[in-house]
Amino acid sequence: MTAEKIDTLVIGAGQAGIAMSEHLTQMGVPHLVLERNRIAERWRSERWDSLVANGPAWHDRFPGLEFDDIAPEVFPPKERMAKYFEDYAALIDAPVRTNVEVTCVKRCEGRPGFIVITSQGEIEALRVVAATGPFQKPSFPAIVPDTAGITQLHSSAYKNPGQLPQGAVLVVGGGASGSQIAEELQRAGRKVFLSIGEHYRPPRAYRQRDYVWWLGVLGKWDEIKVQAKKKHVAFAVSGYDGGKTIDFRRFGHAGITVLGMTQAYEDGVLHIAGDLAANIAEGDRAYLDVLREADAYVTRNGIDLPPEPGAWNMLPDPACIADPVRTLDLRAENVTSIIWATGFKFDFSWLQVAAFDEQGQPFHKRGISAEQGIYFLGLPELTNRASSFIYGCWYDAKYIATHIGVQRNYVSYQKT
Structure with a gap:
């Protein structure tokens, strides 16, 4: 059987x-x-019901299409985001084949290109772009054994509070996902424990501008003038509830018990690290740095944005932060569920080429891999901190498409 060629x-x-x-078009x-399910499937089936985009509608989109039914400052819900990408694919007449798994x-061997084995046959391609994104395989530590009798879910499998058995819930992870899920559960009447580690906590908005705007004008998407940060630090900002700043002190005062990082499990008891104060302080530092840089930018450029003195005020520490819990007896606290909002890891087991380093991570420069003809797109920090966001991957794709065009010109060259 002859393979299809592209x-x-x-x-x-x-x-x-x-x-x-x-950009290829x-x-x-x-x-x-090729898409193994539907267009933008992860927005539909691998996120919780109340999820909204992390950025407002004016920003979290591609340049060629605006939202026609959502105000610019609103954070689009997940189903609307999925429809947006379906609409965009139709707009550009993208040659998408759904329900095809690679x-x-x-x-x-003996000729250029790659053999791609799919659920619907073989395709031979001169180039392959792995655009499977950063959220590939749920990742969480094997701390609590299955024999503990606790319902354990990764955040990608959580849908809503009614999905969980009655009882208290421990949410592990202080990024956008963990914070939003913890607050949703608390509002639903659940007793909630939220275990957080190191995190980057900016203001959701300041001086009448959303944080994504400040990211742009302060050069924080590009991070050219910013000192390198630790990798894998949770990004504590979300559009939940209209886009409020994530504030762990506010969570504590609302009744959520904020904990340090979950370390170990022994005989029904979780041992919690003594890092809560340091994590809160580091989050505060990042928050205040943004305010200072924003004020300096306004002054330097003479922009008429009203001051916001209230943004500098910190709530007093709630009891759970002032006197941190170091051990959590799950049975005594009636904790029946744990949600691991601990991120994802890559799964490129299907990509059997020399495009990875010694640790099995994609080996590339701006998405152009070590294996000629293989490209990566949508990964965190592919070119900068925007690369895994809607805004950023569009521009990264343009760069990769340009490279593919240049390579095609080399191949087609013939001496006259």
Whole structure:
């Protein structure tokens, strides 16, 4: 059976794959986009019911299409985000094939390109773009054994409070997901414990501008003038409840018991690290740094944005932060569920090429991999901190499409 042939094959039809398709079309590159489920499937089935985009509608979109039914400052709900990418794919006439799973990519022998094995047959492509994004395989530590009798879910499997058995809930993770889920559960009447580690906690908005705007004008998307931060630090900002700043002191005063990092489990008791004060202080430092930089920017550029003195005020420490809990007896506290909002890890087991380093991580520069003809798109820090966001992956895709166009010109060159 002869394999179908195509110049460039894009794996994944989420935000990265759709962006890639747009730029390949503009470059005149024949291509296909394969998606194992539906377009933007993770927005639909791998997120909780109340999830909204982390940025407002004016920002969390591609340049070619605005939201026609949502005000610019509103944070679009997850189903609307999925529809947005479906609409965008239709707008650009993206050649997407859904319900096609890629199981293996390997280099051809004796000729250029790659053999791509899918659930619907083989495709031979000169180039392959892995646009499967940063949220590939749920990751959480094996701290609490299955024999503990506790319902354990990763945040990607959590849907709503009614999904969980009656009782208290421990949420592990202080980023956008863990914070939003903890607050939702507390409002639903659950007793909630929230275990947080190191985190970056900016203001949701300041001086009538959303944080995504400050990220842009202060150069924080690019981080050229910013000292390198520790990797894998939770990004504590979300659009939940209209876009309020995540404030762990406010959570504590509302009844959520904020804990340090969950370390170990022994005989029904969780041992909690003594790092809560340091984590809160580091989050405060990041928050105040943004306020200072924003004020300096306003003054330097003479912009008419009203002062916001109230943003500098910190709530007093609630009891759980002033006197941190170091051990949590799950049975005594009636904790029946744990939600691990601890992020994801890569799963490129299907990509059987020399595009990875010694640790098995993608080896690339701006998405151009060590294996000629293999590209990565949508990964965190691919080019900068915007790369895994809707705003950023569109521009990264443009760079990769340009590189593909240049390579096609080299291959097609013939001496006259």
